[in-house]
Each structure stands twice: as structure tokens, then as C-alpha cells.
Amino acid sequence: MDVTAIMNPLNSISLPNLTHAQFPFPSYPEKDLSSRRSDALAKFNTLANQPEHATPELFRTFLSDFTRMGWWDVLADLFLRSGAKREILNAVAICHVASFPAGREFLWNAQSSFGDHSFHEHVVLLVTELDESTRAHMLGNPTLGEDGMILMSIGDTGLHLPLTSVCLDCPGLLSHEAVANMLLAKDDTSRTLLGRVADSVASERKGVGDATCNALWYALLAGMSQCSAFYDAAQPSDVRDLATVYLSAAQSTENANEIASALSRCARLLERKEDWGNAAQMRCALAAHYADQASDPGMHSQDDSPQALTRVAVHESITAARCLEKANEARAATEWLQRAQGHFDQLVAESDFDFLSRTGERLYAAYGNVNWPEAGQRLAADMCRLAETRGPLLKTNAFHRQYANWVRRLDAMF
Incomplete structure (x- = not known):
């Protein structure tokens, strides 16, 4: 032997x-x-x-x-x-x-x-x-490892x-254009590198790979979510793939701020492509994420008060409803406006009037968009009372007229 x-x-x-x-x-x-x-x-x-x-x-x-x-x-x-x-x-x-x-x-x-x-x-x-x-040749002909590592x-x-996240931090080493071309390079089946990873993530319902893989994909797609070179070359399906992989990589970090950042960036990209249904999913997840943080002291830092997180949850819920409306999902849109109203009601006692006024006006407009006059009229009446009791003394009458006009506009609209 x-x-x-x-x-x-x-x-x-x-x-x-x-x-x-x-x-x-x-x-x-x-x-x-x-x-x-x-x-x-x-x-x-x-x-x-x-x-x-x-x-x-x-x-x-x-x-x-x-x-x-x-x-x-x-x-x-x-x-x-x-x-x-x-x-x-x-x-x-x-x-x-x-x-x-x-x-x-x-x-x-x-x-x-x-x-x-x-x-x-x-x-x-x-x-x-x-x-x-x-x-450039090596980047233009990447191989995908079994665990999602780019080779x-x-x-x-x-x-x-193996391409690693550290490469992306070196000035002048890899351009955004080169990275975008690499991610969108197609194989013999006409599937992009990004798409193949998205398929794997979707089927296995977990992160891309180990911590090194996830860090790479999070850094790559965080850059691409703000890169015009990627956006200009990408198809709507490519943006959906980016959202799938980016969110999966962010969730593996278990960092609430990075998860929120990934959701927000993906939502904006999908909105730019007018992919309203998928954008709505991101906005709904983002609103729920902030609401969960607000209700769970262990999920937010001292810098993020429950009140501040609830404020963001209100605005994201309204935005989610707007995306759902554009996706012709009227029933789901009204459900998210109800959530927004619930969050808004929690803030009335503790928030300054300027915030309540701005947010109330946005919520009122959203009720008009989904053809829901009863909810809009109730909100307008509530805001009139708030203007009288909480509005700036010199501007109380002006605020009162503003919200009274809301009611009249609603009556005319509906």
C-alpha cells in the first residue's frame, strides 16, 4: 500500500x-x-x-x-x-x-x-x-459558486x-458599471447571474450562503440600488431579482436598520420601474417592520423612540396603500390606510400639531384616492377639533378653514 x-x-x-x-x-x-x-x-x-x-x-x-x-x-x-x-x-x-x-x-x-x-x-x-x-474580462465572465459566491x-x-465585499470598498478598484455588467451578464439559458442567485434564495427561503456570501451580496446590491448604470440596463425582472437577494442578505444580518434600508431602496427601485405590486410588498413589509420595532423595546436603539418609529410606520403605510391602489388592489389599499389611521391615532396625544397637520393632510388625500369619503370626513372633523385646541393661536382660524375646506371638497368629490 x-x-x-x-x-x-x-x-x-x-x-x-x-x-x-x-x-x-x-x-x-x-x-x-x-x-x-x-x-x-x-x-x-x-x-x-x-x-x-x-x-x-x-x-x-x-x-x-x-x-x-x-x-x-x-x-x-x-x-x-x-x-x-x-x-x-x-x-x-x-x-x-x-x-x-x-x-x-x-x-x-x-x-x-x-x-x-x-x-x-x-x-x-x-x-x-x-x-x-x-x-474587466474576469468580471465579465463570472462563475457562481454552489453557495452563491461570485468567483x-x-x-x-x-x-x-472569490469576489468579496472588501473589493467594493477599495476606491477605483471596481466601477459601478463593471459590477452592473457582471450582475446582468447572462448564461446559456439567458438567465442573469443575479437571477440565478434570486432563484436559489427563493427556493431555499434562506440567505445567500455563509456570512461572507451575504456580506458580499448586501454590499453589491446596496451599491446597485443607487446606481444609475444598473437601473438603466435592468429590466423590471432584474429589479425584482435584486430586491429578492438584497432583502435576503439584509435579513441574514439581523440588523434592523440594514433591513429597513434594504426594503426602502428596493421599494424605490421597483417604483421607478412602475412595478407597483412588488413595490407595495416592500412598502408593506417596511411599515410592518417599523411598527414592530415601535412596539418591541428590544428591537430599537435609544436613538429611535417608539414615537419616531410609529411616525415612520404611518407614512410607510400610506405609501404602501398608494402602491396597492396603483396595482389595482383597492381592498388591500384600504386595509393599509386603516393601519395608518391606527398608528396616527396613537400619536395624537404625544405629537406636535405641525406633524399631525402634515400627516393628516396626507392621510386625507389617500382616503380620496381610494374613494373612501366616510373615513376622510371623520379625519377632517378630527383635524378641525385639533386645530381649535392644539393649533398655533395666530393660525387657529387658518387651520380651521383648511380642514373645513377638506370636508367641502370631499362632499363635492363624492
């Missing part, structure tokens, strides 16, 4: 050498991988794609084999290139291991064994090292770099 094959899982299979492929890093002295490294990589890829073989020992062995250099090569690299070759090999090997879910877990558990840099920083090092055309292929070597 071959004892070496037992100790080293990479020796347990035999594959022909890969065809030499261009290795596009200027600091690396050779432009191709050696046959030994190509062979080690091919064997590793075969085993790493089989869960039963994706063990810490496999990753440790690959890192050692792929980065090993002869003593003469080490000296030449040290004195002639200040260690550039070793740095590139180490970064590439670590990034490739990080392209596998089990590999990322291995790296986190053994982080101290691989220097002071996390694999995120190694990704940034390598992406920065690439020339602009190579980087960039290094030529035809079989090596991958």
Missing part, C-alpha cells in the same frame, strides 16, 4: 497535467503555471468538489504543494524580486481555497497559520495586480478568486 497516498490525499488520484495557461499577474516572473502546480491544482479541484474529501488536511496539503518553491527559486525571488513570486503564489492559493465554503471555514479556523492577512486582503492584492483589461476565473488555469 502506498503510505504517501494515505498521508497526502492529493496523491490518491492521478490526472494528466493541465495545459499550461497564462498566469496574468505582472509581479509573477513566469506567465504560466508549472506542470507540477497545474497537476496539484487539478487533483485538488477534483477532491475539493466532493464534500467527503473537503477536509482541513486537503486544504493544508494543497496550500503547501502549490506554494512550494525550490531553494534556488527562493533565493532568486528573495534577492531579485523582493519575494514577489512567493507573495503571489500564497495569495492565489489562499484565494482559491476560499472559493470553497469548506475552504473558507478552514481559513477562518486556521487564520493565524497564514500570516496577518485575511483572504479578503489577498483577493484585493490580486485584483489590484491585474491590468484593467484582464480584470472570477484566472484564465483557464482552474483557479478562482
